[in-house]
Amino acid sequence: MLEEKFYSIADIAKLTKLTDRTIRNYLSNGTLKGHKVGGQWRFTKDDIKALFSNDKFEDDMKVVTEKRILSYYNDKIDFEIDNHCCNIINLKIKDKETRKNFYKEFKEIPNDKNKKEQILFFEENGDIKIVIINSIEFSYKVMELVRRYAK
Numbered sequence: 001m002l003e004e005k006f007y008s009i010a011d012i013a014k015l016t017k018l019t020d021r022t023i024r025n026y027l028s029n030g031t032l033k034g035h036k037v038g039g040q041w042r043f044t045k046d047d048i049k050a051l052f053s054n055d056k057f058e059d060d061m062k063v064v065t066e067k068r069i070l071s072y073y074n075d076k077i078d079f080e081i082d083n084h085c086c087n088i089i090n091l092k093i094k095d096k097e098t099r100k101n102f103y104k105e106f107k108e109i110p111n112d113k114n115k116k117e118q119i120l121f122f123e124e125n126g127d128i129k130i131v132i133i134n135s136i137e138f139s140y141k142v143m144e145l146v147r148r149y150a151k
Contacts, residue, residue: 006035006042015048017118018064031057058122065120065131072118072133087139089130091146099128102149109141 007015009023012032016023026032027041032051034043051057072086093099103121111134118133132139 004044006037006044007048008043009041012043012048012051016061017068017120026051026057061120062122065122068118068120068133069131083136084134085136085139087130087132087142089128089132089142089146091128091130091150092126093128093149094126098149099123099126102128102145105145106142109138109145111138 009020009027012018012023013020023032027034031054032043033047034041035047036042069086069088091102093102118131120131122129130142132142
């Protein structure tokens with residue numbers, strides 16, 4: 001039998017690029033549900049999916065994304081690589097299976113593992129909205145994938 005993977009507050013903070021405190025606030029106000037294991041909060045993939053589909057969380061992430069884009073634009077993000085860019089992509093993929101394939105292929109793109117990388121996804125009415133702040137090389141690979149799915 002496969003054991004279910006559990007995630008910590010730090011894991012979710014890293015995934016969302018939010019602080020541990022913000023994740024704890026989501027726990028306090030009921031936006032995020034989890035389980036205490038040995039006195040520590042743990043979360044399943046279903047808990048994280050529920051968080052990402054929560055309207056308040058989605059609105060908060062949009063505000064955070066806007067701030068990150070402005071910080072990038074105003075040269076306030078200190079990257080550890082010389083050549084980087086910001087891409088804002090709106091991709092219309094109505095078919096659920098096709099969207100699933102897109103996400104799978106996206107995750108397979110080798111990333112530069114830049115500590116300051118920003119990759120954020122939103123879905124609205126079947127549209128995939130992606131904000132990427134990363135190396136030019138990574139962005140180029142993403143755009144090749146987007147071109148294949150854009151019809």
